[in-house]
Amino acid sequence: MVRHVTLPRSETWCLPGARVEDVQTRVPEVVEQHPTASAIVVHVGSNDIRLQQSEKLKSDFTSLIQTILATGKKCIVSGPIPSACFSDMQFSRIRQLHAWLVGYCSRERVPFVDNFGSFWRRRSLFARDGRHLNRAGASLLASNLELALEAHHTPR
Protein backbone atom coordinates (compact mmCIF):
# COMPACT_ATOMS: atom_id res chain seq x y z
CA MET A 1 0.00 0.00 0.00
CA VAL A 2 1.38 3.37 -0.99
CA ARG A 3 -0.09 6.54 0.49
CA HIS A 4 0.66 10.23 -0.03
CA VAL A 5 1.78 9.80 -3.63
CA THR A 6 0.34 12.66 -5.64
CA LEU A 7 1.18 13.57 -9.21
CA PRO A 8 0.13 16.49 -11.38
CA ARG A 9 -2.91 15.87 -13.61
CA SER A 10 -3.38 12.42 -12.09
CA GLU A 11 -5.62 10.72 -9.60
CA THR A 12 -4.28 8.20 -7.10
CA TRP A 13 -6.21 5.15 -5.95
CA CYS A 14 -4.97 3.42 -2.85
CA LEU A 15 -6.20 -0.13 -2.20
CA PRO A 16 -4.96 -1.25 1.24
CA GLY A 17 -3.61 -4.79 1.28
CA ALA A 18 -4.37 -5.31 -2.42
CA ARG A 19 -2.68 -8.03 -4.38
CA VAL A 20 -2.08 -8.05 -8.13
CA GLU A 21 -5.32 -9.90 -8.91
CA ASP A 22 -7.30 -7.49 -6.70
CA VAL A 23 -6.02 -4.58 -8.78
CA GLN A 24 -6.93 -6.38 -11.97
CA THR A 25 -10.57 -6.77 -10.91
CA ARG A 26 -10.75 -3.00 -10.36
CA VAL A 27 -9.48 -2.03 -13.82
CA PRO A 28 -12.94 -1.81 -15.49
CA GLU A 29 -14.17 0.44 -12.68
CA VAL A 30 -11.16 2.78 -12.99
CA VAL A 31 -11.54 2.99 -16.75
CA GLU A 32 -15.28 3.68 -16.46
CA GLN A 33 -14.72 6.48 -13.98
CA HIS A 34 -11.86 8.06 -15.96
CA PRO A 35 -12.75 7.71 -19.62
CA THR A 36 -10.38 10.49 -20.72
CA ALA A 37 -7.30 9.27 -18.79
CA SER A 38 -4.51 8.33 -21.18
CA ALA A 39 -2.48 6.06 -18.90
CA ILE A 40 -2.82 3.78 -15.89
CA VAL A 41 0.20 3.43 -13.60
CA VAL A 42 0.14 0.33 -11.39
CA HIS A 43 2.19 -0.06 -8.25
CA VAL A 44 1.51 -3.44 -6.65
CA GLY A 45 3.25 -6.69 -5.79
CA SER A 46 4.74 -6.40 -2.30
CA ASN A 47 1.66 -7.97 -0.69
CA ASP A 48 1.98 -10.94 -3.04
CA ILE A 49 5.62 -11.58 -2.15
CA ARG A 50 4.63 -13.06 1.19
CA LEU A 51 2.62 -15.79 -0.51
CA GLN A 52 5.67 -17.45 -2.07
CA GLN A 53 4.00 -18.32 -5.36
CA SER A 54 6.30 -16.76 -7.90
CA GLU A 55 4.79 -18.44 -10.98
CA LYS A 56 1.28 -17.36 -9.97
CA LEU A 57 2.56 -13.83 -9.37
CA LYS A 58 4.07 -13.64 -12.86
CA SER A 59 0.83 -14.95 -14.32
CA ASP A 60 -1.20 -12.39 -12.30
CA PHE A 61 1.03 -9.54 -13.52
CA THR A 62 0.71 -10.73 -17.11
CA SER A 63 -3.09 -10.72 -16.75
CA LEU A 64 -3.12 -7.29 -15.09
CA ILE A 65 -0.93 -5.69 -17.77
CA GLN A 66 -2.84 -7.29 -20.64
CA THR A 67 -6.18 -6.27 -19.08
CA ILE A 68 -5.04 -2.64 -18.97
CA LEU A 69 -3.62 -2.72 -22.51
CA ALA A 70 -6.91 -4.21 -23.78
CA THR A 71 -8.74 -1.07 -22.59
CA GLY A 72 -6.69 1.01 -25.04
CA LYS A 73 -4.99 2.97 -22.24
CA LYS A 74 -1.24 3.14 -21.87
CA CYS A 75 0.00 0.89 -19.04
CA ILE A 76 2.97 1.94 -16.90
CA VAL A 77 4.37 -0.46 -14.31
CA SER A 78 5.93 1.04 -11.19
CA GLY A 79 8.51 -1.52 -10.10
CA PRO A 80 8.64 -3.17 -6.68
CA ILE A 81 10.27 -1.48 -3.70
CA PRO A 82 12.70 -3.48 -1.53
CA SER A 83 11.21 -2.81 1.91
CA ALA A 84 13.57 -2.16 4.80
CA CYS A 85 11.94 -4.98 6.80
CA PHE A 86 12.29 -7.73 4.19
CA SER A 87 14.00 -10.95 5.17
CA ASP A 88 16.78 -12.25 2.91
CA MET A 89 14.24 -14.60 1.36
CA GLN A 90 11.74 -11.82 0.65
CA PHE A 91 14.51 -9.58 -0.67
CA SER A 92 15.65 -12.31 -3.03
CA ARG A 93 12.06 -12.84 -4.19
CA ILE A 94 11.41 -9.15 -4.84
CA ARG A 95 14.68 -8.94 -6.76
CA GLN A 96 13.56 -11.86 -8.94
CA LEU A 97 10.15 -10.23 -9.47
CA HIS A 98 11.89 -6.97 -10.43
CA ALA A 99 14.14 -8.74 -12.93
CA TRP A 100 11.24 -10.62 -14.48
CA LEU A 101 9.11 -7.45 -14.75
CA VAL A 102 11.95 -5.52 -16.41
CA GLY A 103 12.22 -8.22 -19.09
CA TYR A 104 8.47 -8.68 -19.55
CA CYS A 105 7.74 -4.94 -19.76
CA SER A 106 10.61 -4.47 -22.20
CA ARG A 107 9.26 -7.19 -24.50
CA GLU A 108 5.72 -5.77 -24.30
CA ARG A 109 6.99 -2.17 -24.69
CA VAL A 110 5.33 -1.28 -21.40
CA PRO A 111 7.16 1.55 -19.59
CA PHE A 112 8.71 0.30 -16.35
CA VAL A 113 9.62 2.61 -13.47
CA ASP A 114 12.75 1.32 -11.73
CA ASN A 115 12.39 1.94 -7.99
CA PHE A 116 14.93 -0.64 -6.87
CA GLY A 117 18.11 1.42 -6.55
CA SER A 118 16.19 4.39 -5.15
CA PHE A 119 14.97 2.51 -2.08
CA TRP A 120 17.63 -0.16 -1.62
CA ARG A 121 19.16 -0.01 1.87
CA ARG A 122 17.51 3.32 2.70
CA ARG A 123 15.77 2.76 6.03
CA SER A 124 15.16 6.51 6.31
CA LEU A 125 12.53 6.34 3.52
CA PHE A 126 10.31 3.91 5.41
CA ALA A 127 7.85 4.28 8.28
CA ARG A 128 8.56 2.73 11.67
CA ASP A 129 7.15 -0.63 10.56
CA GLY A 130 9.92 -0.75 7.89
CA ARG A 131 7.28 -1.79 5.37
CA HIS A 132 5.30 1.30 4.36
CA LEU A 133 6.94 4.41 2.94
CA ASN A 134 7.09 7.55 5.05
CA ARG A 135 6.56 11.04 3.58
CA ALA A 136 10.13 11.24 2.23
CA GLY A 137 9.77 7.80 0.64
CA ALA A 138 6.40 8.65 -0.90
CA SER A 139 7.90 11.87 -2.23
CA LEU A 140 10.76 9.97 -3.90
CA LEU A 141 8.33 7.45 -5.40
CA ALA A 142 6.21 10.33 -6.74
CA SER A 143 9.35 11.88 -8.23
CA ASN A 144 10.31 8.59 -9.94
CA LEU A 145 6.78 8.26 -11.37
CA GLU A 146 6.66 11.87 -12.53
CA LEU A 147 9.99 11.51 -14.31
CA ALA A 148 8.75 8.32 -16.01
CA LEU A 149 5.49 9.96 -17.10
CA GLU A 150 7.45 12.90 -18.47
CA ALA A 151 9.93 10.60 -20.24
CA HIS A 152 7.21 8.68 -22.01
CA HIS A 153 5.66 11.88 -23.31
CA THR A 154 8.98 13.32 -24.50
CA PRO A 155 9.07 14.29 -28.19
CA ARG A 156 11.48 12.41 -30.45
Place this chain on the structure above:
Amino acid sequence: MVRHVTLPRSETWCLPGARVEDVQTRVPEVVEQHPTASAIVVHVGSNDIRLQQSEKLKSDFTSLIQTILATGKKCIVSGPIPSACFSDMQFSRIRQLHAWLVGYCSRERVPFVDNFGSFWRRRSLFARDGRHLNRAGASLLASNLELALEAHHTPR
Protein backbone atom coordinates in the same frame (compact mmCIF):
# COMPACT_ATOMS: atom_id res chain seq x y z
CA MET B 1 34.25 9.34 -15.49
CA VAL B 2 33.25 6.38 -13.39
CA ARG B 3 35.90 4.44 -11.51
CA HIS B 4 35.76 1.38 -9.27
CA VAL B 5 32.74 -0.14 -11.00
CA THR B 6 33.33 -3.86 -11.34
CA LEU B 7 30.84 -6.46 -12.45
CA PRO B 8 31.06 -10.25 -12.63
CA ARG B 9 32.09 -11.68 -16.02
CA SER B 10 32.62 -8.17 -17.38
CA GLU B 11 35.46 -5.84 -18.16
CA THR B 12 35.29 -2.13 -17.38
CA TRP B 13 36.84 0.55 -19.55
CA CYS B 14 37.25 3.96 -18.03
CA LEU B 15 37.89 6.90 -20.40
CA PRO B 16 38.61 10.02 -18.31
CA GLY B 17 36.81 13.11 -19.59
CA ALA B 18 35.23 11.23 -22.50
CA ARG B 19 32.21 12.58 -24.28
CA VAL B 20 29.61 10.55 -26.17
CA GLU B 21 31.38 10.90 -29.52
CA ASP B 22 34.71 9.86 -27.95
CA VAL B 23 33.11 6.63 -26.77
CA GLN B 24 31.66 6.01 -30.21
CA THR B 25 35.09 6.17 -31.85
CA ARG B 26 36.33 3.49 -29.43
CA VAL B 27 33.55 0.98 -30.20
CA PRO B 28 35.42 -0.87 -33.02
CA GLU B 29 38.45 -1.28 -30.74
CA VAL B 30 36.34 -2.66 -27.88
CA VAL B 31 34.57 -5.10 -30.20
CA GLU B 32 37.87 -6.26 -31.72
CA GLN B 33 39.40 -6.88 -28.33
CA HIS B 34 36.33 -8.68 -26.97
CA PRO B 35 34.89 -10.73 -29.83
CA THR B 36 32.96 -13.06 -27.53
CA ALA B 37 31.33 -10.35 -25.36
CA SER B 38 27.55 -10.43 -25.74
CA ALA B 39 26.75 -6.90 -24.57
CA ILE B 40 28.25 -3.42 -24.30
CA VAL B 41 27.07 -1.20 -21.47
CA VAL B 42 27.71 2.52 -21.97
CA HIS B 43 27.78 5.06 -19.20
CA VAL B 44 28.52 8.50 -20.59
CA GLY B 45 26.95 11.93 -20.99
CA SER B 46 27.81 14.02 -17.92
CA ASN B 47 30.84 15.57 -19.62
CA ASP B 48 28.65 16.62 -22.56
CA ILE B 49 26.11 18.39 -20.33
CA ARG B 50 28.50 21.28 -19.76
CA LEU B 51 28.59 22.05 -23.49
CA GLN B 52 24.93 23.09 -23.65
CA GLN B 53 24.22 21.51 -27.02
CA SER B 54 21.25 19.29 -26.33
CA GLU B 55 20.37 18.53 -29.96
CA LYS B 56 23.97 17.54 -30.73
CA LEU B 57 24.01 15.36 -27.62
CA LYS B 58 20.87 13.49 -28.72
CA SER B 59 22.38 13.03 -32.16
CA ASP B 60 25.66 11.75 -30.64
CA PHE B 61 23.77 9.27 -28.45
CA THR B 62 21.76 8.05 -31.42
CA SER B 63 25.01 7.47 -33.36
CA LEU B 64 26.67 5.72 -30.42
CA ILE B 65 23.74 3.36 -29.83
CA GLN B 66 23.31 2.56 -33.53
CA THR B 67 27.07 1.97 -33.89
CA ILE B 68 26.97 -0.59 -31.09
CA LEU B 69 23.82 -2.28 -32.41
CA ALA B 70 25.42 -2.52 -35.87
CA THR B 71 28.21 -4.68 -34.40
CA GLY B 72 25.61 -7.32 -33.48
CA LYS B 73 26.24 -6.90 -29.74
CA LYS B 74 23.48 -6.06 -27.29
CA CYS B 75 23.63 -2.39 -26.24
CA ILE B 76 22.69 -1.37 -22.70
CA VAL B 77 22.54 2.31 -21.77
CA SER B 78 23.34 3.26 -18.18
CA GLY B 79 21.37 6.45 -17.55
CA PRO B 80 22.87 9.75 -16.43
CA ILE B 81 23.60 10.48 -12.78
CA PRO B 82 22.46 13.81 -11.30
CA SER B 83 25.74 14.96 -9.72
CA ALA B 84 25.62 16.59 -6.31
CA CYS B 85 27.47 19.64 -7.70
CA PHE B 86 25.14 20.38 -10.62
CA SER B 87 23.68 23.86 -10.93
CA ASP B 88 19.90 24.14 -11.46
CA MET B 89 20.56 24.59 -15.17
CA GLN B 90 22.75 21.47 -15.36
CA PHE B 91 20.25 19.50 -13.30
CA SER B 92 17.44 20.52 -15.63
CA ARG B 93 19.55 19.54 -18.63
CA ILE B 94 20.48 16.11 -17.25
CA ARG B 95 16.80 15.51 -16.41
CA GLN B 96 15.87 16.30 -20.01
CA LEU B 97 18.61 14.01 -21.32
CA HIS B 98 17.37 11.25 -19.02
CA ALA B 99 13.78 11.68 -20.24
CA TRP B 100 14.84 11.66 -23.88
CA LEU B 101 17.05 8.56 -23.40
CA VAL B 102 14.23 6.67 -21.66
CA GLY B 103 11.96 7.30 -24.65
CA TYR B 104 14.60 6.62 -27.31
CA CYS B 105 15.83 3.40 -25.67
CA SER B 106 12.26 2.20 -25.22
CA ARG B 107 11.47 2.74 -28.91
CA GLU B 108 14.71 1.00 -29.95
CA ARG B 109 14.21 -1.78 -27.38
CA VAL B 110 17.58 -0.94 -25.88
CA PRO B 111 17.73 -1.76 -22.15
CA PHE B 112 18.06 1.43 -20.09
CA VAL B 113 19.44 1.46 -16.53
CA ASP B 114 17.65 4.13 -14.50
CA ASN B 115 20.18 5.73 -12.13
CA PHE B 116 18.27 8.95 -11.53
CA GLY B 117 16.30 8.16 -8.36
CA SER B 118 19.23 6.21 -6.90
CA PHE B 119 21.55 9.22 -6.87
CA TRP B 120 19.16 12.16 -6.63
CA ARG B 121 19.93 14.35 -3.62
CA ARG B 122 22.41 11.86 -2.15
CA ARG B 123 25.54 13.88 -1.50
CA SER B 124 26.97 10.95 0.48
CA LEU B 125 27.45 8.94 -2.72
CA PHE B 126 29.82 11.50 -4.27
CA ALA B 127 33.47 12.35 -3.75
CA ARG B 128 34.50 15.68 -2.24
CA ASP B 129 34.29 17.39 -5.64
CA GLY B 130 30.55 16.52 -5.73
CA ARG B 131 31.03 15.32 -9.31
CA HIS B 132 32.69 11.91 -9.21
CA LEU B 133 31.22 8.96 -7.35
CA ASN B 134 32.92 7.74 -4.20
CA ARG B 135 33.23 4.03 -3.33
CA ALA B 136 29.65 3.84 -2.00
CA GLY B 137 28.33 5.56 -5.14
CA ALA B 138 30.34 3.30 -7.45
CA SER B 139 29.05 0.29 -5.53
CA LEU B 140 25.43 1.42 -6.00
CA LEU B 141 26.01 2.04 -9.71
CA ALA B 142 27.54 -1.45 -10.04
CA SER B 143 24.51 -2.88 -8.25
CA ASN B 144 22.10 -1.09 -10.62
CA LEU B 145 24.06 -2.38 -13.63
CA GLU B 146 24.25 -5.92 -12.29
CA LEU B 147 20.49 -5.97 -11.67
CA ALA B 148 19.86 -4.71 -15.22
CA LEU B 149 22.20 -7.30 -16.75
CA GLU B 150 20.45 -10.00 -14.74
CA ALA B 151 17.00 -8.69 -15.72
CA HIS B 152 17.77 -8.77 -19.41
CA HIS B 153 18.93 -12.36 -19.20
CA THR B 154 15.91 -13.53 -17.21
CA PRO B 155 13.97 -16.40 -18.80
CA ARG B 156 10.37 -15.73 -19.82
